Amino acid sequence: MKMQRAIPMLPVRHMPTSVGFYAKLGFAVEKRNDEWRWAMLVLDECRLMVDESINQPPDAPRTSVIYLYPDDIFAYHRDLRRRGLDVPSISHPFYGMSEFRIEDPDGNRLWIGQRTGS
Template sequence: MKRENPVSHIIPMQPVRHLPRAIAFYEQLGFAVEDRRDDWGWAKLRWGDCRMMLDQSINVNPDAPRGAVLYLYPDDIDAFHAQARANGLDVPALDTTFYGMREFRIDDPDGNRLWIGQAKTA
């Protein structure tokens, strides 16, 4: 099993129903808003070296609710994507998102969602 392309960090993404209410809660807990996009229903929070994301879009389909998402950040998305395929995983093609990431999404055997991406270079 190849493990040559490391993930540099992982950020959990919590599904929320009401972004402002969730942000207020986590600020009371001690987090600060690092980035916020109300038009997306998304925010990234920080507390020291720890980060988490809040996202309203994860559970837009009430027939298929989802728990938290883990966002993995490899140093080289192309190499990581190729490695996942070489290791036998059925992964979709890389996609360039409207928010500037090259990523793919995959579920683990228990249905937990992983988003794996890297910021798009110019």
């Protein structure tokens, strides 16, 4: 048996707001069902789902972290700032990455990084 893939499903308060936020990150809508309040988003080989129906209770704090690996962290960082996102400066933590961290409108955490050395 071989695992084919994993796709995170994030609980959100308002699917259209989340779709708009992730569009600024470069994600496009692959599938969307407004009746279900659910969408599948895609950016190159990455996919994630946003879903209002699993947001129980709606005011619960988020604890998920998704780590995104662009092939050029510096170009992606500049692009996000051009798109109007308030992103922090790139840091270089002890574990050999160049990265920055943001949250989506629902508090789901996104860490975005690229390995800096071997």
